[in-house]
Amino acid sequence: MNRYMREFVNTTGELLDSDQVRMMGQWKHHGPITTLDHSLFVAYLSFRAAKALGMDEVAAARGGLLHDLYLYDSKDKSAHPGWQCFDHPRAAARNAEGLTKLSAKERNIILSHMWPLGGALPRSREAWLVDLVDTFCAGLEVFRIYHPAKLRRRLGVCPLVTVH
Numbered sequence: 001m002n003r004y005m006r007e008f009v010n011t012t013g014e015l016l017d018s019d020q021v022r023m024m025g026q027w028k029h030h031g032p033i034t035t036l037d038h039s040l041f042v043a044y045l046s047f048r049a050a051k052a053l054g055m056d057e058v059a060a061a062r063g064g065l066l067h068d069l070y071l072y073d074s075k076d077k078s079a080h081p082g083w084q085c086f087d088h089p090r091a092a093a094r095n096a097e098g099l100t101k102l103s104a105k106e107r108n109i110i111l112s113h114m115w116p117l118g119g120a121l122p123r124s125r126e127a128w129l130v131d132l133v134d135t136f137c138a139g140l141e142v143f144r145i146y147h148p149a150k151l152r153r154r155l156g157v158c159p160l161v162t163v164h
Ligand SMILES: [Fe+2]
Pocket: 067, 068, 088, 113, 114
């Protein structure tokens, strides 16, 4: 683990240890990549970029980590009522609020991360950043350019399986 990784773990530690975050490791998000691996990838890159750009790296890391905390199998039509594109940011914000005290900025990062495909308008530089980083990471994952399980292992985060 390098210095930046240690800082990231210190910033998000209580969330990284939570069952809710680790549970994301049981659902696939992009191809073979789990929602946990994707969320850590987005959170870590957002944290690094926010730090480099003099932005709020705590909100970027926490919002990035929780942006897909919807906690269901996206292919299971009975798990959510409408379009995944619109439903999942709202489900993620609801679950995140149950897990930690979210700032207004962090809540908006989660709700707006699908913009312009759905959800709220990003209302801070950090929300725009996470929206952009999410798209960038999804591209690397979908085209198999990078598998973020490597990053998860380096950060020492273990997935938690609760459904079989
Ligand atoms: Fe998402």
